[in-house]
Amino acid sequence: GAVVSQHPSWVICKSGTSVKIECRSLDFQATTMFWYRQFPKQSLMLMATSNEGSKATYEQGVEKDKFLINHASLTLSTLTVTSAHPEDSSFYICSAPRAGARSYNEQFFGPGTRLTVL
């Protein structure tokens, strides 16, 4: 099956610093990737759609200046949490759709990145 990786798997940073999280599709190309946020014992909330070669599309209520997304290539999307604060602490997950049989774009998920802001 298709593989999506994330780096780092966990990160601890001080309040006010910026953190970059990478999402890579290892064995397929993805013009679109998705970034989710998951709080403990809660569901995945879509934050934004990352589009290769163009601006990301953010969901309502997500600050685009705080969560910067760059989709520089067909296999890499990055999420940068700028001026992180403790309330940004969460589990961030990316996914990428891959065209499969019958033109069905199955989504493959990364393992997630746990961000802790002190």
Place this chain on the structure above:
Amino acid sequence: AQRVTQPEKLLSVFKGAPVELKCNYSYSGSPELFWYVQYSRQRLQLLLRHISRESIKGFTADLNKGETSFHLKKPFAQEEDSAMYYCALRGGVQGAQKLVFGQGTRLTINP
């Protein structure tokens, strides 16, 4: 608006017993419904999708448009079925690949 509701946060059944995880959705068009599973310390993975009408690991789910439901069922639960289960919806042309997830149900199979 697209919405997925999983009314049960926790569900516990004994091994060998039938299990049903409920999922209801709200969507004005023709949705695609999915069940995703997350085993302990593993990433989220697709379990099954309604368009395939398949059975995976003994699980089945039927889309009931009248009741706007997509409940996941298995006649005889196994201990290895213990996991977090998410129902998800994908609909519309504009957000063609976006998934909306339910709150998730943690299934525990007791020996």
